[in-house]
Amino acid sequence: MNALRKLIPQALQRYDVHLQQSKPRLWATRIHYHLWFLLLLNALVFVFGMLLHVDRRSFPDPGEFFGWMTVPAILYLAFWIYKVVLFTVERRNGLRLPFAEVGEFMVHLVSIALIFSLPFNIGLTLAWRIDRIVGDEQFVQEVDALNREAHLFIQGNGYALNSSFGRSDIDMAMEATLADGYYYSGASSHEYFRSLQEYVDRNKSMVDKPEALHEVYTEYISAYNTATNGDVSERDPHMAKVYLAKIDSIERNFPFNFIDHGTFTPETWAYEMTGLFSRELKPAPFLSDSLLEVRYLALLGKPEEVDREHIASALAIADSYYPDTSSCTTDSVVVQYGARHNSTSMVMECKRQLSRIWEAKLLDYGFANFWAMFYVVVITSFCLALLIGIFKNIYWQPFLISIVVCILVPIIILCLSYLFTYNSEYGDGLNPGDIMLYSHYWIAVSLIVQAPFVFGLKAYRTSRSVMTIIANCLVPFIIFFTVMILHSEFDIFGEDALQRMISDIRDHDFQDMRLPALEVELELLREKIFTIIQIALWGGMALYLFVLHGFFRTLHARLVSLPERK
């Protein structure tokens, strides 16, 4: 502790004394030291993030570091809680001011929320550094360059050529050609076409069209793999031989395409932040599929004109992102392409690296999802502040009992619900889930209703303390729970009814003129329900904070002031 004290500037220590003497409740929250140490820790985390090795070929995963950094953040949180619970106004029977208690709650809430800055700091620092590995413009150019040469680097799932079962002449011949470890290309990234026209029209053949060739090819691959490597009953050397010949025929006689909006393009669409609270889905700034197709089609017409410079350039770009491409030469790429062999350049592997850089550029991480994190951080901080507020102001024994009760009650209700509703003759009776839901809900309501009776107590009662603690925890969310139950179980907003009506009409006549208007109505209703649920959630929390928090604090203060029975 003394060592930590040396890290605190004199001015802050003087301010600490001032707070202690003038604003004891605020002082007890340690917000001033908390902010200072968070500043120091964040600086430390930032420096750590800056010192980590980051280059194109190798860099840490910001999401992973975000996860790891939550461990020291939790340790710091534990330390902070320890410091915060040491001094309590109510336990010293100090003067109580309702708004001061709300302020205290808010300070706790903000303090906890700020602890989240530690994992965010490391995650965002790393993401920022990864973003700066390569400039946006250069990155797009390099991705496009790789995509233009994509068809030369064959990559796909192999089929079971290594199976010793059902080997044929063809197998043996293939094996001979693949003595250096080549695999035949597989199904997932290849689309074969009978003609260029079929290739051009492929997206139009959605319904009532003959099966596309690449679909036939995929089926053959699957059938071959089953015949050679499936269950014993499915193995058939003869059929394997037949399918292998068919596969070989398709591969040798039809052009194939593996451009689908750029093999190396990390994401087709991406969210982009357009403000602090808003973001938009925007297309990625890479060459479009159609432009790449034009180039591909042109190359198909002139297969002999393989541009070696482009291949070398693509290999160089890939090498800068992924180290194992350097062992492959331009010549080997040309040979492998001609022989329909998988590329040994590993150039496709750099796609993963490109994707990770693109993630960093877009801040496309779970932890950077503003609204998700907003909910997580605020609701977690609110709940922890709630628990700390209770723990600070009432005896720890009922607090502990409350936790145990909250763990045991669901188990007991579940067991009882099975016991009372199981019917061996007719199967299960009532849905145990429903029983649990309603049991919990009514227990919550009864706990909240009993809370005011604490004012009538003449002596301390542990049971009343436990009930009040649980009621205190539940009350901010009871409106939200009520709305959710009424909505999901009783359809009070009529969403299910409207949905059913639309389904019925559609089943009867899917071109019914009423459908568009009803669908718009449904959409509007869903927006309204979302708004009501949000109001119930945040409104309940606000109501608790500004109205009911003081009430429960008074209950706790009264409970701990009452004389004990023994």
Added chain:
Amino acid sequence: MSTAEHRVHELSALVHGSDLSLATRRLMDICDEYPELYDLRLAAMALRAEYNVSRDLGAAELSGSVGTAFSERARSIVQAIVQRISSLGAGPTHLPGEVVFEANQLTKRFSSRGHRFEMGPIDLELRTGEITGLVGENGNGKTTLLRQVAGLLDHDEGMARYPLMGDDPYLVKQGIAWIPQRSVRWYGTLMQNLRFVAAVHGILGADNEDRVSYTLHRLGLTRFQHLRWSELSSGYKLRFELAKMVVWRPRILVLDEPIANLDLQAQQLFLQDLKFLAASRSNPISVILSSQQLHEIEAVADNIIFLKNGKPMFSGAVDAFDQDRASNVFEIKLHSPDPSGAEFDRALLVQALGNARVVHLDDTGLIFRLTTPRDVTSKHVVKALGDAGLELSYFRDISTSTRKLFHQDT
């Protein structure tokens, strides 16, 4: 003599004496009682601070020139007080003697594994400015009664109320300071705790600084202000508990066996401080404490309660105890060269006290307890023993002490 004159007289006597510790403490107390003497209060605090530092440095109770210089400064402060105190108009706002706790037929029952215990019924009234001593053997309900006074334990029958503090248990607790027998662990430094406790009771800003500083100097805790609970001896833990309570000026101070672990000097110092704090003109406190040290408690207490098997054998003013007695009781121990010669001592005593009309002479094994008719006073007994040439190593007149009640079973 008015209170102010009495204070001046007391101070003058103290600063001319040799007990600088007491003199500086009382200077602070008296200046604190009169807000008009704030500047002198600061001077007294400075003097006390210097005294504490000098004592801590081992200045041998400030003897010699250092002590003389201190005495001179103390006298000059007293002179200033004398000049100003007479011109002061209205006295302090709070007057001693207000009832802060009253209980009628207060009863508490415990039952455990066939063992039943009933404390009470007890009638009790606590007033500000008074010290009430609670005595009795172990397991006779002293802590039970104290916890009830402190609002920590509910009663089964009877009535208890706090006239100045209302009915809300939280508000009641705001006026009560409870110091249990075993100090409950606290966290942070002594200074932090004092500042915080004072601040949460509404003593803020400069007042907080002043009050904490005053308390630290007054109780001689300045050099311990940055220590933590684990770094203090049990004696200083108790002093700190006292500091933590008096810093916010409670109405009732409840102490359970506070001096049990203190050495003799610390006991006297502690009880002396309690007496002065309770009798403060500006912030009188009602003190109730339990103890086994009967004589020390009787020396400082205004009222005494003796509990036996949960029942009050005596409850009233200390000097009202057994005023209508028929006999006097003395405790005697002779200076004997042979410690085992009790029979010899007894024979000597009987012979020496022949003229003192001995009613009883009991040998407790350690001392003799002599009972005489009421008209035979300590003067007669001592004279008789002296005339017989007996040397005394211990003599105490317990005729008006509740100590007599302890002996009723023995």
